[in-house]
Amino acid sequence: MKLAVVGLGLIGGSMALDLKARNFVSEVLGVDQNEVHTKDALKLGLVDRITTLEEACKEADLIILATPVNILSSLLPKVLDLIQPYGTVTDVGSTKAKITVSIKNHPKRKQFVPSHPMAGTEFSGPQAAHLGLFKDKATIICDSNDSGAEHLQKVIEMYQQLEMRVLYMNSKEHDLHAAYVSHLSHISSFVLANTVLDKEKNVNAIFDLASAGFESTVRLAKSSPDMWAPIFEQNHDHIVEALGAYIDHLKTFQQTLVAKDYTSTKALMTQSNEIKRVLEKIQNKNIKK
Amino acid sequence: MKLAVVGLGLIGGSMALDLKARNFVSEVLGVDQNEVHTKDALKLGLVDRITTLEEACKEADLIILATPVNILSSLLPKVLDLIQPYGTVTDVGSTKAKITVSIKNHPKRKQFVPSHPMAGTEFSGPQAAHLGLFKDKATIICDSNDSGAEHLQKVIEMYQQLEMRVLYMNSKEHDLHAAYVSHLSHISSFVLANTVLDKEKNVNAIFDLASAGFESTVRLAKSSPDMWAPIFEQNHDHIVEALGAYIDHLKTFQQTLVAKDYTSTKALMTQSNEIKRVLEKIQNKNIKK
Numbered sequence: 001m002k003l004a005v006v007g008l009g010l011i012g013g014s015m016a017l018d019l020k021a022r023n024f025v026s027e028v029l030g031v032d033q034n035e036v037h038t039k040d041a042l043k044l045g046l047v048d049r050i051t052t053l054e055e056a057c058k059e060a061d062l063i064i065l066a067t068p069v070n071i072l073s074s075l076l077p078k079v080l081d082l083i084q085p086y087g088t089v090t091d092v093g094s095t096k097a098k099i100t101v102s103i104k105n106h107p108k109r110k111q112f113v114p115s116h117p118m119a120g121t122e123f124s125g126p127q128a129a130h131l132g133l134f135k136d137k138a139t140i141i142c143d144s145n146d147s148g149a150e151h152l153q154k155v156i157e158m159y160q161q162l163e164m165r166v167l168y169m170n171s172k173e174h175d176l177h178a179a180y181v182s183h184l185s186h187i188s189s190f191v192l193a194n195t196v197l198d199k200e201k202n203v204n205a206i207f208d209l210a211s212a213g214f215e216s217t218v219r220l221a222k223s224s225p226d227m228w229a230p231i232f233e234q235n236h237d238h239i240v241e242a243l244g245a246y247i248d249h250l251k252t253f254q255q256t257l258v259a260k261d262y263t264s265t266k267a268l269m270t271q272s273n274e275i276k277r278v279l280e281k282i283q284n285k286n287i288k289k
Numbered sequence: 290m291k292l293a294v295v296g297l298g299l300i301g302g303s304m305a306l307d308l309k310a311r312n313f314v315s316e317v318l319g320v321d322q323n324e325v326h327t328k329d330a331l332k333l334g335l336v337d338r339i340t341t342l343e344e345a346c347k348e349a350d351l352i353i354l355a356t357p358v359n360i361l362s363s364l365l366p367k368v369l370d371l372i373q374p375y376g377t378v379t380d381v382g383s384t385k386a387k388i389t390v391s392i393k394n395h396p397k398r399k400q401f402v403p404s405h406p407m408a409g410t411e412f413s414g415p416q417a418a419h420l421g422l423f424k425d426k427a428t429i430i431c432d433s434n435d436s437g438a439e440h441l442q443k444v445i446e447m448y449q450q451l452e453m454r455v456l457y458m459n460s461k462e463h464d465l466h467a468a469y470v471s472h473l474s475h476i477s478s479f480v481l482a483n484t485v486l487d488k489e490k491n492v493n494a495i496f497d498l499a500s501a502g503f504e505s506t507v508r509l510a511k512s513s514p515d516m517w518a519p520i521f522e523q524n525h526d527h528i529v530e531a532l533g534a535y536i537d538h539l540k541t542f543q544q545t546l547v548a549k550d551y552t553s554t555k556a557l558m559t560q561s562n563e564i565k566r567v568l569e570k571i572q573n574k575n576i577k578k
Contacts, residue, residue, distance in 0.1 A: 118500040138497055167497050180488050181498040185506040188481050191542050192474065193564040194557060195535045199469050206567050208427055208456050209470040211407040215568060216505045217474040222565050225558035229551045236546065243543050246484045247536060253480050254532050257525065262518045268483060269514035275482040276511050278495050279504055 004029040004060035006053065006075065008041040010120060011092050012066025013129025015162070016046045021131060024161040029056045040126040057082035062154060065091040070230030072099050080108040088151040090115050090158075094178060095234040096142045096171035110148035113155040116140045116174065117164060118182070122222040134162040142171045179238035180245075186220045186228060187243055193221035293318040293349035295342065295364065297330040299409060300381050301355025302418025304451070305335045310420060313450040318345045329415040346371035351443060354380040359519030361388050369397040377440040379404050379447075383467060384523040385431045385460035399437035402444040403460065405429045405467070406453060411511040423451040431460045468527035469534075475509045475517060476532055482510035 003025035005012040016028045030047030032038045038050045056063065057079055065072055065079065072093055079089055080103060090113045093099060100114050117139040121128065139159045144152055159166050169177070196218070200206045206214075232239050256264040292314035294301040305317045319336030321327045327339045345352065346368055354361055354368065361382055368378055369392060379402045382388060389403050406428040410417065428448045433441055448455050458466075485507070489495045495503075521528050545553040 118498060120500065120502065122502070137500065140498070169497075177489070177494040177498050180485050181495050181503055182500060184484065185481065185503045187539070187542060188477050189506055190558050190561040191538045192477050192535065193561040194542075195473070195531070195538045196469050197560065197563055197567075198538070199531070199534065200466070203567050203570075205462075205466040206470050207570050208458075209407060209429070209466050210567065211409065211426065211471060213409065213411070213509050214470055214474045216508050217478055218564055218568070219505050220502050221561040222568070223558075225555040225562070228558060229555045232546055232554060233549070233551050236549070240543070240546055242484070242488070243539065243546065245488065246481065247539050247543065249480045249484045249487070250476070250532065250536050250539070253476060254529070254536065257521055257529055257532065260522070260525070262522050265521060266514040266518045269479050269512075269517060271486065272479040272482040272510040273514070274486055275507055278486075278492050278499065279507070279511070281492075281496055 001025045001061045002027050002029065002059055004031060004051070004056035004063045005047065006031040006056065006063065006065050006079070007067035007071075008032040008034075008037045008046060008126045008129075009066060010124050010128040010133075011117065012064060013041060013044070013046040013126045014131070014133040015064055015066065015092070015117075016041075017129055018131055018134065018162055019158065020048075022161050024158060025062070029060060031056050037126050044126055044129065046126055046129055053079070054082060057087065058084065060084075060087060062158065063087060063089045065089065065093075068227050068230045069093040069095050069099070069234050073102050076103055076112065077106060080106050080112060083108065083111060087111060088113065088154045090155045092117055094182065094231045096174045098234045100143055100146070100171045109146060111151050113144075113147045113151050114142040114171065115155060115159070116142070116178070117159070117162075119164075122219055124224045124227060134159075134164050137164055138167055139164040140167050140169050140174055142169055142174050144168050175235050176238050179235055179242040183231060183235060183239050184242045184246055186223055187232075187239070188246065189218055189220035190223075190228075193218050290314045290350045291316050291318065291348055293320060293340070293345035293352045294336065295320040295345065295352065295354050295368070296356035296360075297321040297323075297326045297335060297415045297418075298355060299413050299417040299422075300406065301353060302330060302333070302335040302415045303420070303422040304353055304355065304381070304406075305330075306418055307420055307423065307451055308447065309337075311450050313447060314351070318349060320345050326415050333415055333418065335415055335418055342368070343371060346376065347373065349373075349376060351447065352376060352378045354378065354382075357516050357519050358382040358384050358388070358523050362391050365392055365401065366395060369395050369401060372397065372400060376400060377402065377443045379444045381406055383471065383520045385463045387523045389432055389435070389460045398435060400440050402433075402436045402440050403431040404444060404448070405431070405463065406448070406451075407471070408453075411508055413513045413516060423448075423453050426453055427456055428453040429456050429458050429463055431458055431463050433457050464524050465527050468524055468531040472520060472524060472528050473531045473535055475512055476521075476528070477535065478507055478509035479512075479517075482507050
């Protein structure tokens with residue numbers, strides 16, 4: 001099987017590397033507008049050849065679109081126009097509703113399988129790509145009834161090769177849950193970094209006082225603005241809702257502090273501790289094969 | 290040297306374990322009101338003997354107070370009353386101004402060295418204690434001019450044995466910086482957990498969609514309410530200020546989203562990325578011996 005990856009960043013590059021290493025694909029074609037990225041991807045062995053989008057669509061059995069989500073809206077219809085009748089297209093974007101609506105009536109809709117592998121780090125670009133990024137993580141396939149059976153099967157097999165757990169949701173559900181569970185964490189982290197940097201102008205106090213807890217909480221603030229602004233744009237309504245809910249919860253917490261009502265502060269923290277159950281469940285699922 | 294540790298939790302237990310393993314102390318006496326903790330501490334070999342507070346004060350050359358900060362206010366004057374003229378007392382509390390003011394005029398003030406080792410995990414109790422918790426981390430000694438030279442020296446040596454970097458600040462500075470760099474991270478994490486748990490009632494969606502990023506951001510939400518409520522109480526004014534600043538920054542971020550002004554959203558995230566420099570510096574400092 002010949003694979004084409006459009007967008008040679010952390011996710012696209014890691015998928016290329018992993019699927020080649022596992023012999024799921026025999027050749028990987030790479031497409032990227034950024035010449036530094038294409039050179040790095042070749043040098044790092046993420047792809048076998050750099051091609052144009054047109055060549056990739058003509059040759060590939062499977063095409064992974066791994067660009068920022070704002071580029072997908074114009075890229076996906078173009079790719080569907082160009083691909084072979086047997087070609088399958090999947091994306092790895094963090095938002096799903098806009099993109100699926102945009103190609104709802106495309107004659108080749110059945111060749112598209114929207115997906116979202118729940119993996120990543122705060123780093124980006126081909127240099128960040130590595131083997132094993134996806135192992136034991138979850139991937140979401142959206143609106144599976146709208147994809148053709150053979151195309152769906154090809155994408156499921158691809159994720160199974162990467163040792164991911166495949167889950168199914170519709171696009172709207174996906175976007176709502178992703179806003180709370182993934183996108184909001186990024187905002188809380190971006191803004192925490194800004195709050196601390198704004199206060200601690202010379203960063204020495206951060207350097208001196210930061211513990212592992214601070215590092216962990218603020219890690220996502222290193223994430224790429226070019227990747228995240230389009231996600232916030234595409235999942236606008238859900239994210240505004242989730243952020244509003246977060247601010248409301250913070251205000252409730254703040255009120256208990258201002259009122260020196262520490263019994264209530266404690267009760268709120270005891271509620272938060274419930275997250276232990278979820279995190280343990282995640283760790284167990286990641287440990288078990 | 291004979292060490293007494295009052296409060297046999299994560300920090301007290303880990304210090305006992307480490308200082309004994311490094312032969313900095315010949316015997317460790319343990320004091321804790323919680324009988325489960327004293328039994329566990331003995332069984333786990335964190336301490337050699339369990340004693341009363343009175344016995345510990347009579348026998349010890351060095352006493353570490355590792356209780357929640359609300360207990361310190363009544364405990365510290367009592368310990369100072371009881372200790373030998375050569376005995377040194379240090380605490381490991383996350384807030385400093387209240388406790389140092391409370392014993393400002395104690396005749397044995399010079400025997401007390403306020404300190405705050407910047408280490409810990411989201412776990413608590415003697416079972417969480419382990420070797421190596423402090424290595425290459427920072428510890429803050431506050432108001433060092435108010436401690437006697439020999440007592441200060443003993444505490445510095447103790448932290449050097451644990452391979453910690455010793456830094457100096459006054460109590461007020463400490464509490465202000467700790468509010469932003471440490472205490473606020475905990476609130477952002479506690480409240481993020483509550484926001485997500487409140488929305489995702491059955492936790493299945495969290496389980497399915499949570500990635501490593503979510504885990505990292507929400508990890509501190511597992512922290513002990515019994516430990517943190519007193520910290521928020523003692524550092525009240527700074528924490529209310531820091532939380533207010535965080536909410537204001539979140540509102541600014543929210544405004545850019547509501548206005549769909551993604552250029553400004555991006556600019557805010559680019560500012561957040563500055564935290565990279567700080568985190569890299571922290572990582573370098575932790576790697577180098």
